[in-house]
Amino acid sequence: MSEDEFQEALKKQPLVNIGTSGHVDHGKTTLIEALTGVWASRHSEELKRGITLKIGYADTAIYKCPKCPPPQAYYTSATMPKDGKCKYCGSPLEFVRKVSFIDVPGHEMLMSIMLAGAALMDGALLVVDATKECPQPQTREHFTALSIIGVRNLVIVQNKVDVVSKERALESYNEIKKFIAGTWAENAPIVPVSALHKANIDALVWAIEEYIPTPRRDFSKPPRMFVIRSFDVNKPGTNAKDLVGGVLGGTIVQGRFEVGHEIEIRPGIKIKKDGQEVYEPVYTTITSLKTGDQPLEKAYPGGLVAVGTTLDPSVTKADNLIGNVVGYPGTLPPTLYDLEIEVNLLERVVGLDKPMKVEPVRAGEILMVNVGTALSIGAVTSVRDNVAHMKLKIPVVAETGTRVAISRQLAGKWRLIGYGFVK
Structure with a gap:
C-alpha cells in the first residue's frame, strides 16, 4: 500500500484500536464517553446494572491546532468547537487520525471477555481510580493480561482527581509509580483526569498521540478478521422482502476485505454429523462494510468493522459467531x-x-x-x-x-x- 493510499484509508476508518482496562467502577466507560461522545455500553442489561458486560466500542477523530502548544492544541470530535476552530486562538483545526476505543469489562467474573477484547488492542488506557488504593485486584489482573497479550503501548489514566484532595492525588500517583516500577510500563505517562467533568482530556489526547501510534500492517497478506460481535439487525415485524443478512463485527488484523468478495468463517456453526456434534465452516458474500456510520468499499486492519453478509440472520443473532475467524476461502488456519x-x-x-x-x-x-x-x-x-x-x-x-x-x-x-x- 502506498503512502497516499494509507493516508486516504486513515481518513475513512480508524486504523488503530485503543482499549480501556482496569478495575470495575474506575470510570472506563465514562472516560470513553468524554473522549468520543458515545456511551459504549449499549446492551440493555448493561444500562440497567451500570456496568460493562460485553465488549463496547466507540470511534472518534483527533484534531490539532496548528498554532497552539500541547496539550491545549488537541481535540477530539466530541471536544472540538462546532465551528471547527481552536477555542484559544481561533485557528482552523487540522485532522490527525481516526481512532477506535474498545471498552472491556472490569468485573472479575468477566475476565474472559476482557481477554478477548485485549486481543484486538494496539494500545491501552489503564484506568485507575484516585480515590482507591492502587493496585486493586482487577487493576493487577488487567495489567497482567495486557502483558500476556503483548500490548506495549500504554497510557495510565488517573481518574476521579476531582473528588480527592491534592495530598490524596499525589499519594495515588506514587502508588501507581510503585505498581509499575521495574515493569515494561515503568515509563508510561500518568495523566490525571476527571472523566465525569471532562477535565484534562486534551492532555490525555496528547499522551495518546505521543504513546499509541497507528501501527503499519501488511495489507498484502490474505485478509483475516477476528469476530467480537455478531448481530441480526432486522427489527421485529420487518417484511420478508426487506430483511437483510446477518452482520459480523470485529477487527481486521491483516490484509483487506472488499464488498462483493466471498469469505469463509471458521470454525463456523455446530452441526450433528454421524451422531456427533462438530463445527462446520460457513461461506458467504460481503454485501457491505461499515465503520461507525461510514460505509466502505474496502476495509483495512484496525478499528472495528461491521461486515454485512448474505447469511441467514438467525446464524449471527445474539453474538452466535463470537470467536470465529474470517478470511478468504482456503486461507484460514486449521x-x-x-x-x-x-x-x-x-x-x-x-x-x-x-x-x-x-x-x-x-x-x-x-x-x-x-x-x-x-x-x-x-x-x-x-x-x-x-x-x-x-x-x-x-x-x-x-x-x-x-x-x-x-x-x-x-x-x-x-x-x-x-x-x-x-x-
Whole structure:
C-alpha cells in the first residue's frame, strides 16, 4: 500500500484500536464517553446494572491546532468547537487520525471477555481510580493480561482527581509509580483526569498521540478478521422482502476485505454429523462494510468493522459467531479440537486479594483458554516438558505460534495463571 493510499484509508476508518482496562467502577466507560461522545455500553442489561458486560466500542477523530502548544492544541470530535476552530486562538483545526476505543469489562467474573477484547488492542488506557488504593485486584489482573497479550503501548489514566484532595492525588500517583516500577510500563505517562467533568482530556489526547501510534500492517497478506460481535439487525415485524443478512463485527488484523468478495468463517456453526456434534465452516458474500456510520468499499486492519453478509440472520443473532475467524476461502488456519500449548505460568495468581502461588498444570484438570477472540474450555490430557495437550469443548482456529491466555478455576472463578503458544 502506498503512502497516499494509507493516508486516504486513515481518513475513512480508524486504523488503530485503543482499549480501556482496569478495575470495575474506575470510570472506563465514562472516560470513553468524554473522549468520543458515545456511551459504549449499549446492551440493555448493561444500562440497567451500570456496568460493562460485553465488549463496547466507540470511534472518534483527533484534531490539532496548528498554532497552539500541547496539550491545549488537541481535540477530539466530541471536544472540538462546532465551528471547527481552536477555542484559544481561533485557528482552523487540522485532522490527525481516526481512532477506535474498545471498552472491556472490569468485573472479575468477566475476565474472559476482557481477554478477548485485549486481543484486538494496539494500545491501552489503564484506568485507575484516585480515590482507591492502587493496585486493586482487577487493576493487577488487567495489567497482567495486557502483558500476556503483548500490548506495549500504554497510557495510565488517573481518574476521579476531582473528588480527592491534592495530598490524596499525589499519594495515588506514587502508588501507581510503585505498581509499575521495574515493569515494561515503568515509563508510561500518568495523566490525571476527571472523566465525569471532562477535565484534562486534551492532555490525555496528547499522551495518546505521543504513546499509541497507528501501527503499519501488511495489507498484502490474505485478509483475516477476528469476530467480537455478531448481530441480526432486522427489527421485529420487518417484511420478508426487506430483511437483510446477518452482520459480523470485529477487527481486521491483516490484509483487506472488499464488498462483493466471498469469505469463509471458521470454525463456523455446530452441526450433528454421524451422531456427533462438530463445527462446520460457513461461506458467504460481503454485501457491505461499515465503520461507525461510514460505509466502505474496502476495509483495512484496525478499528472495528461491521461486515454485512448474505447469511441467514438467525446464524449471527445474539453474538452466535463470537470467536470465529474470517478470511478468504482456503486461507484460514486449521480448526483445532486438540490443542498443544507451550505453557508459561505466572509466579502468582493475579486478581486475588491475597497472593497465591500458581501450581503446575496437571493432566486431567480443566482449563480455560483464550485464543484471539475465541474462548474455550478443555481437559488437559497430558503434560510433558511444559507442553500441555488439551481436548477442547469448542474448537479454535489458530496457527503455530499463536499466543494463548490460560486460566484456571479457583474458588469458583476463572483466574489468569499464565500464557502459552500453540505448538
